[in-house]
Amino acid sequence: MIFSHILVPFDGSELSLKSLNKAIEFAKLNETIKISVLHVITFPVKRGPESLYSQVKGMIVEYGNETIEKASVILADIPNQFEVFVKEGSAQHTILQQAKELNCDLIIMGSRGLSGFKEFLGSVSHSISQHSTIPVLLIK
Template sequence: MTFTKILVAFDESDLALKSLEQAIDLAKGKPEIEIYVVHSVTMPANYAVSAHLIAQIKDSIHVYGKEILAKAEEKLAVLPNKTEVFLREGSSIHTILEEAKRHDCDLIVMGSRGLSGIKEFLGSVSHYVVQNSPVPVLLVK
């Protein structure tokens, strides 16, 4: 099966790095393949703290998210292919599926577990994506 648009879920975990490398390997020598990398961040709820503090926390989360995506961009630089990275707010589960749909991706590549540290066969995010994705999902272990 040939894929033309690959979405990589990226959270800087070891398995996310392996997933990105897998997507790069799939695209090598095939300049028609596009790779999209998404990193999602969850914003804190507005607890009983000042709006200024919440704004600082959100800014900090965005800065860190951009640093994570810069690492992905470094790895993608080896390809002549079209590549894009995205920082999105929201749950990883929904962000991954929404971005795959938005970019008309025909493959999602992601780690079987992310940064949560849960030692299950499949993490909750990967399990949900596998069960609900309309396109094939390649899980990397």
């Protein structure tokens, strides 16, 4: 078996859906392949009244939970073991940290996500592919 544990960063974009489907294709080759799906949330810098900031944070967490639930529904049809979770932090750091902590041996992710900035400021996928110690499959 080439891969045993695949990490899929998931933001609900079309490319993250394609990435999840590619991970499922691999998983269907062997029921022992595990898929972990990660949605990373980042909170804005705290400004303004505490109540407003708390409300914004709550909305971000709610959106993250709704987004990851979509992945969970898609994965429910496969016999493989899977997990979905939401973590807070910078996308690049959190994805690489989770890949290491979970002992993943492949990351499958979209070549760009919802931000749309792509290579202008340095995309998340570019950073992951440059700093990952495990293979990264970028989906276009």
